[in-house]
Amino acid sequence: MKIGVVISEGPYTHQAADTAYHFVKAALAGGHEVPRVFFYHDGVNVSSRLTIPPQDERHIQNNWTALAQEHEIDLVVCIAAAQRRGLLDENEANRQGKDANNIADGFRISGLGQLIEMGIQTDRLVTFGD
Amino acid sequence: MSTTKKFLYVNRKAPYGTIYALESLEVVLIGAAFEQDVSLAFLDDGVFQLTKDQKTDGIGIKNFSPTYRALGDYDVTKLYVEKESLAERGLTAEDLQEIMYEDEDDDWEEKPSLRFVTRAEMADIMADQDVVLSF
Numbered sequence: 001m002k003i004g005v006v007i008s009e010g011p012y013t014h015q016a017a018d019t020a021y022h023f024v025k026a027a028l029a030g031g032h033e034v035p036r037v038f039f040y041h042d043g044v045n046v047s048s049r050l051t052i053p054p055q056d057e058r059h060i061q062n063n064w065t066a067l068a069q070e071h072e073i074d075l076v077v078c079i080a081a082a083q084r085r086g087l088l089d090e091n092e093a094n095r096q097g098k099d100a101n102n103i104a105d106g107f108r109i110s111g112l113g114q115l116i117e118m119g120i121q122t123d124r125l126v127t128f129g130d
Numbered sequence: 131m132s133t134t135k136k137f138l139y140v141n142r143k144a145p146y147g148t149i150y151a152l153e154s155l156e157v158v159l160i161g162a163a164f165e166q167d168v169s170l171a172f173l174d175d176g177v178f179q180l181t182k183d184q185k186t187d188g189i190g191i192k193n194f195s196p197t198y199r200a201l202g203d204y205d206v207t208k209l210y211v212e213k214e215s216l217a218e219r220g221l222t223a224e225d226l227q228e229i230m231y232e233d234e235d236d237d238w239e240e241k242p243s244l245r246f247v248t249r250a251e252m253a254d255i256m257a258d259q260d261v262v263l264s265f
Contacts, residue, residue, distance in 0.1 A: 006263070008265075040153065040157075041149065041150065041153055080153075080156060081153060084149075111160065112156060112157050112160040112161070113160055113161075113163070113164070115157060115161075115263075116137075116157070116160065116161040116164045116166070117164070119135065119137060119166075119260075119261040119263070120133050120135055120164065120166070120261075121133075125261050125262075125263070127263065127264055129264070
């Protein structure tokens with residue numbers, strides 16, 4: 001089965017990004033496909049490569065980057081939600097005249113159309129949030 | 131893209147205390163371009179999103195409630211409002227904005243987009259969908 005995943009709450013504050021991570025690993029292990037994960041609302045904060053949790057805690061962003069690279073999962077961060085919350089890739093930083101960018105490897109910034117497209121193209125859409 | 135699916139956007143939060151209502155509306159507007167079979171559900175505190183005469187000057191946040199009246203122009207014409215959620219909050223249909231759409235299949239007659247349903251009917255509506263996005 002093709003499963004699309006939405007993460008709509010921020011890392012560490014909320015368990016959504018962790019639960020989704022374990023869900024995606026289990027789904028892949030069970031022979032399902034997870035072509036895309038879409039980050040929305042505060043979920044976009046997962047994509048910051050400036051995240052530095054204490055060393056004895058899980059690193060949520062690194063976990064997602066590694067999982068995406070291993071299984072070729074398309075990690076899409078909503079551009080409108082990201083810009084509100086100060087998350088920019090290099091292109092957007094240049095376009096907006098900002099002096100820094102912070103999107104981690106494995107994530108890409110794109111539009112809400114990617115969320116709708118995922119809903120159309122997958123067999124199930126599973127949201128992790130409040 | 132030829133596939134048409136039934137999309138339901140479930141709105142459960144009051145409009146300004148959190149960003150869910152606004153960012154839900156943004157998905158609905160973008161999603162309209164994909165020509166899917168779209169419905170919106172308003173329940174729990176989500177019914178407050180539709181109240182009329184919203185004034186947000188005092189909190190310094192943009193009043194986005196007029197946008198709901200424009201949804202008909204995006205072919206979003208099915209806005210289901212849960213009766214129990216209204217009643218539990220002391221609201222009636224008269225407290226909500228009038229939201230209309232022009233029915234292209236009926237000589238462009240103006241019709242109300244708000245459809246008041248019971249909790250049980252809302253459950254059936256949800257069960258009938260292909261994709262449910264909850265905000």
